[in-house]
Amino acid sequence: MRDILTSTTLRDFLTSLADGDLNIATEFVWVIIATALSMIGGAIGGMLLAGKDIGYQFSAMLGALFAPAGVIPAILLGLTILNLLTNY
Numbered sequence: 001m002r003d004i005l006t007s008t009t010l011r012d013f014l015t016s017l018a019d020g021d022l023n024i025a026t027e028f029v030w031v032i033i034a035t036a037l038s039m040i041g042g043a044i045g046g047m048l049l050a051g052k053d054i055g056y057q058f059s060a061m062l063g064a065l066f067a068p069a070g071v072i073p074a075i076l077l078g079l080t081i082l083n084l085l086t087n088y
Helices: 008-019 024-054 056-066 068-087
Strands: none
Touching: 008 024, 024 056, 024 068, 056 068
């Protein structure tokens, strides 16, 4: 485990992620982070909107499943536009 955390490959990847360099690896990580955060927000929103009507667990599950449907295309479009703006 110590070898993985001190490897130069991981250090270079974390540096490029923190610097804002856009390549395929960092874009993939940002999409995963955005999807996880949208699932958390969708679960909270589902519980607030329909928790009393259909139950808190079911509404959280539905919110977490439907929230990334709008977030993933927006993140991909935003990353594509940022990639185009940084290259030209």
